Structure formats: structure tokens, C-alpha cells
Amino acid sequence: xxxxxxxxxxxxxxxxxxxxxxxxxxxxxxxxxxxxxxxxxxxxxxxxxxxxxxxxxxxxxxxxxxxxxxxxxxxxxxxxxxxxxxxxxxxxxxxxxxxxxxxxxxxxxxxxxxxxxxxxxxxxxxxxxxxxxxxxxxxxxxxxxxxxxxxxxxxxxxxxxxxxxxxxxxxxxxxxxxxxxxxxxxxxxxxxxxxxxxxxxxxxxxxxxxxxxxxxxxxxxxxxxxxxxxxxxx
Amino acid sequence: xxxxxxxxxxxxxxxxxxxxxxxxxxxxxxxxxxxxxxxxxxxxxxxxxxxxxxxxxxxxxxxxxxxxxxxxxxxxxxxxxxxxxxxxxxxxxxxxxxxxxxxxxxxxxxxxxxxxxxxxxxxxxxxxxxxxxxxxxxxxxxxxxxxxxxxxxxxxxxxxxxxxxxxxxxxxxxxxxxxxxxxxxxxxxxxxxxxxxxxxxxxxxxxxxxxxxxxxxxxxxxxxxxxxxxxxxx
Amino acid sequence: xxxxxxxxxxxxxxxxxxxxxxxxxxxxxxxxxxxxxxxxxxxxxxxxxxxxxxxxxxxxxxxxxxxxxxxxxxxxxxxxxxxxxxxxxxxxxxxxxxxxxxxxxxxxxxxxxxxxxxxxxxxxxxxxxxxxxxxxxxxxxxxxxxxxxxxxxxxxxxxxxxxxxxxxxxxxxxxxxxxxxxxxxxxxxxxxxxxxxxxxxxxxxxxxxxxxxxxxxxxxxxxxxxxxxxxxxx
Amino acid sequence: xxxxxxxxxxxxxxxxxxxxxxxxxxxxxxxxxxxxxxxxxxxxxxxxxxxxxxxxxxxxxxxxxxxxxxxxxxxxxxxxxxxxxxxxxxxxxxxxxxxxxxxxxxxxxxxxxxxxxxxxxxxxxxxxxxxxxxxxxxxxxxxxxxxxxxxxxxxxxxxxxxxxxxxxxxxxxxxxxxxxxxxxxxxxxxxxxxxxxxxxxxxxxxxxxxxxxxxxxxxxxxxxxxxxxxxxxx
Numbered sequence: 026x027x028x029x030x031x032x033x034x035x036x037x038x039x040x041x042x043x044x045x046x047x048x049x050x051x052x053x054x055x056x057x058x059x060x061x062x063x064x065x066x067x068x069x070x071x072x073x074x075x076x077x078x079x080x081x082x083x084x085x086x087x088x089x090x091x092x093x094x095x096x097x098x099x100x101x102x103x104x105x106x107x108x109x110x111x112x113x114x115x116x117x118x119x120x121x122x123x124x125x126x127x128x129x130x131x132x133x134x135x136x137x138x139x140x141x142x143x144x145x146x147x148x149x150x151x152x153x154x155x156x157x158x159x160x161x162x163x164x165x166x167x168x169x170x171x172x173x174x175x176x177x178x179x180x181x182x183x184x185x186x187x188x189x190x191x192x193x194x195x196x197x198x199x200x201x202x203x204x205x206x207x208x209x210x211x212x213x214x215x216x217x218x219x220x221x222x223x224x225x226x227x228x229x230x231x232x233x234x235x236x237x238x239x240x241x242x243x244x245x246x247x248x249x250x251x252x253x254x255x256x257x258x259x
Numbered sequence: 260x261x262x263x264x265x266x267x268x269x270x271x272x273x274x275x276x277x278x279x280x281x282x283x284x285x286x287x288x289x290x291x292x293x294x295x296x297x298x299x300x301x302x303x304x305x306x307x308x309x310x311x312x313x314x315x316x317x318x319x320x321x322x323x324x325x326x327x328x329x330x331x332x333x334x335x336x337x338x339x340x341x342x343x344x345x346x347x348x349x350x351x352x353x354x355x356x357x358x359x360x361x362x363x364x365x366x367x368x369x370x371x372x373x374x375x376x377x378x379x380x381x382x383x384x385x386x387x388x389x390x391x392x393x394x395x396x397x398x399x400x401x402x403x404x405x406x407x408x409x410x411x412x413x414x415x416x417x418x419x420x421x422x423x424x425x426x427x428x429x430x431x432x433x434x435x436x437x438x439x440x441x442x443x444x445x446x447x448x449x450x451x452x453x454x455x456x457x458x459x460x461x462x463x464x465x466x467x468x469x470x471x472x473x474x475x476x477x478x479x480x481x482x483x484x485x486x487x488x489x490x491x492x493x
Numbered sequence: 494x495x496x497x498x499x500x501x502x503x504x505x506x507x508x509x510x511x512x513x514x515x516x517x518x519x520x521x522x523x524x525x526x527x528x529x530x531x532x533x534x535x536x537x538x539x540x541x542x543x544x545x546x547x548x549x550x551x552x553x554x555x556x557x558x559x560x561x562x563x564x565x566x567x568x569x570x571x572x573x574x575x576x577x578x579x580x581x582x583x584x585x586x587x588x589x590x591x592x593x594x595x596x597x598x599x600x601x602x603x604x605x606x607x608x609x610x611x612x613x614x615x616x617x618x619x620x621x622x623x624x625x626x627x628x629x630x631x632x633x634x635x636x637x638x639x640x641x642x643x644x645x646x647x648x649x650x651x652x653x654x655x656x657x658x659x660x661x662x663x664x665x666x667x668x669x670x671x672x673x674x675x676x677x678x679x680x681x682x683x684x685x686x687x688x689x690x691x692x693x694x695x696x697x698x699x700x701x702x703x704x705x706x707x708x709x710x711x712x713x714x715x716x717x718x719x720x721x722x723x724x725x726x727x
Numbered sequence: 728x729x730x731x732x733x734x735x736x737x738x739x740x741x742x743x744x745x746x747x748x749x750x751x752x753x754x755x756x757x758x759x760x761x762x763x764x765x766x767x768x769x770x771x772x773x774x775x776x777x778x779x780x781x782x783x784x785x786x787x788x789x790x791x792x793x794x795x796x797x798x799x800x801x802x803x804x805x806x807x808x809x810x811x812x813x814x815x816x817x818x819x820x821x822x823x824x825x826x827x828x829x830x831x832x833x834x835x836x837x838x839x840x841x842x843x844x845x846x847x848x849x850x851x852x853x854x855x856x857x858x859x860x861x862x863x864x865x866x867x868x869x870x871x872x873x874x875x876x877x878x879x880x881x882x883x884x885x886x887x888x889x890x891x892x893x894x895x896x897x898x899x900x901x902x903x904x905x906x907x908x909x910x911x912x913x914x915x916x917x918x919x920x921x922x923x924x925x926x927x928x929x930x931x932x933x934x935x936x937x938x939x940x941x942x943x944x945x946x947x948x949x950x951x952x953x954x955x956x957x958x959x960x961x
Binding site: 340369 | 502507510513516517518527528534548556685
């Protein structure tokens with residue numbers, strides 16, 4: 026008897042929360058000779074880098090998912106299955122993370138293949154977001170009233186940035202896996218500052234301000250608040 | 260103090276979300292000689308097929324479970340324990356998935372046994388759904404007002420399709436495990452397009468349309484909306 | 494901003510759902526010679542028995558926890574930490590389950606120790622429930638209005654049944670581990686039919702009936718409904 | 728369509744519940760010769776100590792997180808990402824727990840390194856809490872009306888206790904890992920009795936009392952209720 030979008034969000038949050046927490050299972054306790062544990066732990070730096078990268082990516086996916094569902098008021102079959110496709114990608118992330126950590130640690134030409142698999146996974150996840158936005162653009166009856174056609178087209182275009190850039194890193198993987206790690210970090214930083222997380226917070230803050238204006242005097246800190254102007258759609 | 264069906268749905272969603280996400284733990288990082296990683300990864304194709312199949316099946320189970328609970332307004336002991344029986348089956352899925360992946364990869368006559376165990380698990384899960392529908396038919400006081408006896412009988416009959424077909428694949432397992440994989444995929448495709456996912460989305464959309472008619476002019480896309488006419492019960 | 498008991502229930506449900514689903518990780522894919530998979534799987538029967546027993550026990554714990562929180566309206570520090578102690582026990586269950594499965598499979602005198610550890614874990618969980626009831630009896634301001642002192646004393650006494658019986662199986666473990674498995678099953682069956690699951694469903698059904706009486710004519714099946722009269726507290 | 732803080736709390740609860748439950752995966756079934764299982768299990772005491780310590784710490788983190796969100800009414804990007812940073816730390820806990828258990832069991836100088844890594848992880852988690860409080864102090868528009876500047880400064884100061892003490896145990900790790908275990912336990916006991924858990928329960932109880940005063944006569948137990956006076960902010 027929970028509402029449709031509520032249960033879809035709770036289920037999606039469950040899968041995303043589990044995937045992000047399972048990442049730690051790839052960090053194995055090394056067997057080290059006496060006095061060698063710090064050295065041994067240090068040699069596994071690709072594992073920690075991969076852990077933080079994937080944690081950041083999944084965290085950003087959660088923010089983007091959350092932000093998207095701010096605009097969704099009903100669920101249809103297409104949304105259900107494009108969302109499941111997205112979750113398939115997110116739940117898969119621990120595997121390429123583990124692969125990347127292992128073969129960047131081992132080195133050699135297998136590191137190229139591992140980075141390519143990681144890039145391909147992220148490309149697929151990005152395309153799943155595009156597929157959901159495209160489906161929403163064709164079924165605007167699923168959205169709340171504040172979505173218009175121009176905003177939806179903009180959301181589709183924006184959702185292509187991430188799969189295109191991740192797609193290019195598939196090529197980069199065959200040149201330099203460490204360069205891939207750097208680019209992955211840059212993508213994460215870009216997306217963390219992107220419109221999804223802006224839109225997510227804009228509405229509630231705006232609502233609070235409207236409420237505050239009517240009900241109590243503005244607080245001093247509000248005037249200096251440097252929040253960016255919200256995009257209507259992420 | 261959460262409502263009964265709410266907490267049952269949240270708990271069920273938790274188990275289903277965890278089971279679907281644990282599937283990835285069966286995809287192990289292979290140890291490959293330098294330059295052999297792509298080749299090595301490719302040899303594990305049964306693992307990826309099994310992963311996608313089981314992900315799809317559990318996703319469909321979630322949709323069917325959700326769809327069923329749209330009609331349920333109260334919980335009794337029988338519903339509690341038939342639902343736990345269903346969750347026992349869902350939580351078990353990672354094991355036969357792993358078994359199937361391993362022994363289709365290894366080949367030989369053990370692949371027959373592995374496919375048979377997978378088919379038997381899915382048959383059990385299907386029967387758990389039948390048991391729940393049967394219990395609901397005997398206790399219609401648990402359902403919301405829009406359920407009638409004819410619909411309930413139809414739901415019981417429909418819920419038998421999946422265990423009967425999966426049951427037949429137990430026999431097929433001893434003929435050809437790869438043929439089983441194909442049939443599993445066909446069952447998933449059939450169920451994904453089946454009445455459960457149709458019913459799930461029909462009600463909220465209908466409600467939205469009713470609300471829209473009264474409150475704002477219809478949007479252009481609505482006229483061309485090819486949504487199927489909803490079944491009252493999945 | 495979620496209500497106190499809501500968030501405590503959601504967190505508890507999360508831990509219980511994860512623990513019940515992690516049980517499957519103890520069921521390992523055996524390595525079998527060609528044609529030996531069924532035989533090999535069969536030799537692991539203690540694993541399946543332990544899986545089903547622990548799944549049933551955790552399922553019953555969820556029902557009892559849910560049932561208890563039907564009566565709780567506020568949370569204090571004592572409730573918070575006795576509940577965490579309960580969750581510590583529940584989250585631990587996969588370990589003794591695995592231990593029991595392994596050493597009943599291996600046989601020998603270690604099976605005695607494994608069964609004793611399993612029994613001790615269940616005894617602790619039972620005592621955690623007693624501790625929570627005892628705390629509630631001393632702080633009735635946490636409960637909703639329908640709880641009275643006599644009912645609370647009865648709940649404490651009832652909550653002692655399970656730890657006392659499980660405690661006795663610690664002794665039985667040193668006589669016969671297979672007998673322990675049988676007794677564990679009997680305890681689960683007793684608890685599944687016990688007052689917790691009765692109380693859980695009694696209130697909503699009663700509420701529905703009251704509502705139905707006022708709003709629509711009784712349905713035919715209702716007259717023959719064999720539901721037991723509800724206990725006010727489990 | 729779930730409210731912002733609701734979904735942030737549900738996601739955070741999910742990650743915390745999963746991390747606390749995954750701890751059990753570090754407790755492996757030992758292989759013991761016949762009759763040696765109790766002895767073998769006993770030799771793994773650091774595993775059980777580490778399990779209980781980390782379970783307690785994560786439980787306390789959950790209480791502190793919950794308590795903090797009692798005061799939060801809106802989410803901005805800074806809160807989103809400082810909260811993700813906190814979850815990164817919590818989700819990581821199973822690794823240093825496993826490391827600590829393994830190398831205190833093995834002994835030797837590696838136990839120093841393992842305890843230092845554990846202490847450093849806890850220090851980071853403590854600093855994540857400080858970062859969130861600091862962010863809230865700079866953006867009081869995110870908080871509900873009952874938070875004032877003096878309380879926020881007090882909350883920041885208090886949130887520094889835990890990272891400072893854990894930070895000192897990084898040094899202690901190089902002197903005596905067992906002493907670290909003792910100090911970890913003392914910190915957990917201190918935090919369990921600290922202002923977070925007090926604040927958490929004070930508001931609902933106070934609300935209940937106010938409601939009770941207006942609606943029904945006070946119960947006998949209420950007069951003797953030894954609850955501490957609540958702090959407005961944890």
C-alpha cells in the first residue's frame with residue numbers, strides 16, 4: 026500500500042546502498058611478514074583508489090537518481106524496466122572495481138583490459154540514465170507539473186555527457202590505465218558539482234524560504250547564502 | 260508503529276534488494292596471464308548470463324510482489340508465513356545462480372544437475388506466489404475493495420504459469436542446459452511483459468488522468484499513449 | 494525528521510533483512526567430479542537444514558520484533574541499547590549457522606561444540622527480547638495506552654520460554670547434535686504459531702472489521718474466519 | 728517524491744545497517760582437529776572483541792546520526808557530500824576491523840600497524856561528524872527553529888572529543904595494541920552514555936508528556952522517571 030514511486034525509490038535506494046557498501050569486501054586483509062604490514066598495505070594503493078572512486082560514483086548516482094525522482098509522480102512499465110537496467114549496472118560495479126584494483130596492482134597489459142571493462146560499465150550506467158530521461162520525455166504524464174519540453178530536452182542532452190566521456194576512456198584504457206584513474210576522478214568531481222546535486226537541494230530550500238518569508242523574519246545568514254540559482258531539471 | 264503492510268513491504272523489499280545485489284559476489288576476478296585477461300573473462304560467459312538472468316528474475320519478482328501488495332490492506336499469519344516462504348526462495352537464488360554459472364562453465368554432465376537445481380528453485384518461488392494468491396482468495400478480508408472472486412481465481416490460475424513452465428525445465432535440464440538458459444530468458448521476457456507489471460502502473464496512471472481531467476487540460480502526448488488496458492488483478 | 498520509532502524499526506528491519514539474506518553466502522558451490530554433483534550436493538544436507546532453520550528463526554524474530562513495536566510509541570536510551578544488543582545477536586547468526594553446518598557435515602566431537610555455540614547464540618537473542626520487555630515494563634510511558642501491568646508481566650514470562658528452551662539445548666548439544674537440529678525445528682514451529690504472530694495480525698484485522706461493519710456488509714468468508722482471539726501483548 | 732531528509736536518512740540507515748551486518752563475514756569458521764573446536768574458537772578472541780567493538784561503534788554512529796537529523800529540515804549539497812564522506816568511513820569499518828582481528832591474533836609488530844589503521848579510520852569518521860556540524864553552523868537555514876548559535880558551537884566542540892581521543896590512540900597503537908582495544912571500549916561506553924543518545928530520546932518523551940498532560944492523567948511511573956534533562960543539541 027506504499028505509493029508507487031515511494032516503493033520504487035526505497036527499492037532503488039536499497040540496491041544502491043548495498044552496492045556501495047559491498048565495495049569494502051574487495052579490500053582484503055593482506056598476509057604480511059612481521060613488520061611489513063604498512064609496506065604491504067601501501068602496495069595495494071590501487072585498491073583504495075578504486076574503492077574511493079567507485080564509492081564516489083555510486084554516491085553521485087544516488088544523488089542523480091534522487092534528483093530525477095523529485096520530478097516523477099507516476100511509474101509505468103518502461104520506467105520500471107529502464108530503472109531496473111540502471112540498477113543492474115549499479116549492482117555490477119563491485120566487480121569491475123575489483124578487477125581494476127587487482128590488475129592495476131599486478132600491472133602489465135591486463136591493466137588495460139581491466140580499465141576498459143570499468144569504463145564500459147560506467148558508460149552503460151550513463152546510458153541507462155539517458156534511457157530513463159528519454160522515456161520520461163516521451164511520457165511527460167509521469168512527471169510533475171513543473172517539467173516542460175525544453176527542460177526535458179536539456180536533461181537528455183546533459184545525461185549524455187557522462188556516457189560520452191566514460192566511453193572515451195574505453196579508448197584511453199588501452200593507452201594508460203593510471204590516466205584513466207585520474208579521468209575517473211575528474212568526472213566524479215565534475216558530476217558532484219553538476220546540476221543534479223544543485224537541483225536536488227534547490228527546491229526544498231526554496232520552499233523553506235517561501236515558508237520563512239510568510240511566517241518569520243529572515244535570519245542573518247540567509248542574505249549571504251551563496252547558493253546557485255536552481256535549474257528546474259537536473 | 261509503521262503500518263503492518265508497510266513494514267512487511269519494507270522488509271520484503273530489503274530482502275529482495277539484498278539478494279539481487281549479492282548476485283555480483285559470484286562474479287570472481289579471474290587470475291589471467293599477462294595479455295590474457297579479455298580471453299579469460301570471455302571464458303566465463305555463463306557467469307554473466309546467469310547474473311543477468313537471475314537479476315531479471317528477481318527484478319520481476321519484485322514487480323510482481325509490489326503489484327500483489329497494491330491489493331492487500333491487512334496482514335494475517337498465513338500471509339506472513341507464505342511471504343516468508345517466498346523470501347526464503349528469493350534469498351536462496353544466489354546459490355543456484357552460482358552453481359549454474361560454475362558447472363555450465365566447467366561443462367560435462369554436472370551442468371545437467373546444476374540447471375535442474377536452478378529450475379527447481381524457480382519452480383518453488385513460483386509456487387510460493389501461488390500459495391499467497393490461494394491464501395488471499397480464502398481470506399478476501401485482507402484485500403482492498405476492488406478485488407472480486409473471479410479476479411482472484413484468475414490471479415491463481417495465472418500464478419501457475421511460471422511454476423509449471425519452470426517445472427518443465429527441470430526435465431529439459433537433463434537434455435540440454437544451454438537450452439534451459441534460453442528458456443529462462445524467454446520466461447523472463449514473458450513475465451516482464453505480463454499482467455503484473457501492467458497492473459502495477461495502471462492504477463496510478465489512471466488516478467493521475469482522472470485528477471488531470473478535473474484540474475488541467477490534457478497534454479498532447481496523452482492522446483497517443485499506447486498503454487494497455489489494465490487488468491484489475493495481476 | 495522521520496519519527497523515532499519509525500527510524501528504529503527501519504534500521505532494525507534493515508539489519509534483520511541483511512542477516513537473513515547473508516545466510517546464503519554459507520552455501521558454497523562444491524567442486525564435484527563429473528556426474529557426482531547431485532551426490533556431492535546431497536552430502537551437504539546439514540548446510541541446507543541449518544540454512545532453513547536460521548532463516549525460520551530470523552523470520553520469527555522479525556515477526557516478534559514487529560509485534561513488540563506495535564505497542565511502542567516512544568524510544569529511550571535503554572530501549573535503543575537493548576534493541577542494539579538484540580541486533581548484535583541477530584547479525585551474528587550467520588556465523589554459528591555456518592559453524593553448525595560445517596561441523597555436523599564433518600561429524601566427530603566438534604559437532605557437539607558447534608551445536609552448543611548455536612544454542613548459546615539463540616539463548617542470548619532470547620534474553621535480549623526479555624531484556625527489552627523488562628525495560629518496557631519499567632518504563633510503561635514508552636508504550637501505547639492499551640498495555641497494562643498484567644499484560645507486561647505476561648509478556649516477560651512468555652519471552653523467557655525461548656531462552657530457557659534454547660539454554661537447555663546447550664546441554665543437549667553434548668549428547669546429540671542431530672537431536673538439537675530436531676529441537677531447533679520444533680522451537681521454530683512453536684514460536685511461529687505463538688502469541689507474537691497472533692498479536693501482530695489481530696489488531697489490523699480487528700480494525701478492518703470495525704471499519705467494515707460501519708461501512709459495508711460483511712463478506713461471506715468472514716463468518717467462517719478461524720482467527721484466534723488476540724492477546725493484547727505478544 | 729519522498730522528502731529530501733527522509734530519503735537521505737533512509738539511504739544512510741541502509742549503508743549503516745549493511746556495514747554493521749557485514750562485520751560478521753570476518754568471523755570465519757576455523758578448521759579444527761577433532762575435539763579441538765572450542766580451543767580453536769577461543770584462540771580467535773581478538774576477532775570477537777573486534778566484532779563487538781565495531782558493532783558498538785557503528786551502533787553509536789547510527790544513534791548520533793539519527794540524533795543529528797532530528798534537527799535538520801532541509802538538505803543542501805554540502806550536507807549531501809559531507810554525509811557521503813561520513814558513510815564512506817562507516818562502510819569502510821569492516822576492513823580495519825578485519826585487519827585488527829587478524830593481526831592481534833597473529834601478534835608481532837604488525838599488530839601495531841593494524842591498531843593504528845583502526846584508530847585512523849575512527850578518527851576520520853569523527854572528523855566527518857565535525858565537518859557536518861560545521862557545515863550546519865554555517866547554514867543554519869537547514870535546521871529546525873530550535874537550534875541557536877550557542878548550541879551549534881557546543882555541538883561542534885563536542886563532536887571534536889571523539890576524533891581527538893581516537894587520534895591519540897594512533898600513537899597508543901605503537902605502544903600497545905591490547906591497550907588500544909581497552910580504550911576503544913571505553914570510548915564506546917562514553918559515547919553510548921553521551922549527549923547524542925540523550926537528545927535523541929528527550930524530544931519524543933517530552934512531546935508525549937505534554938500530550939499526556941493535556942489528555943489523560945499522569946501514570947504512577949512517570950513521577951519516578953529518572954530521565955536526564957535534555958540538551959537541545961547533541
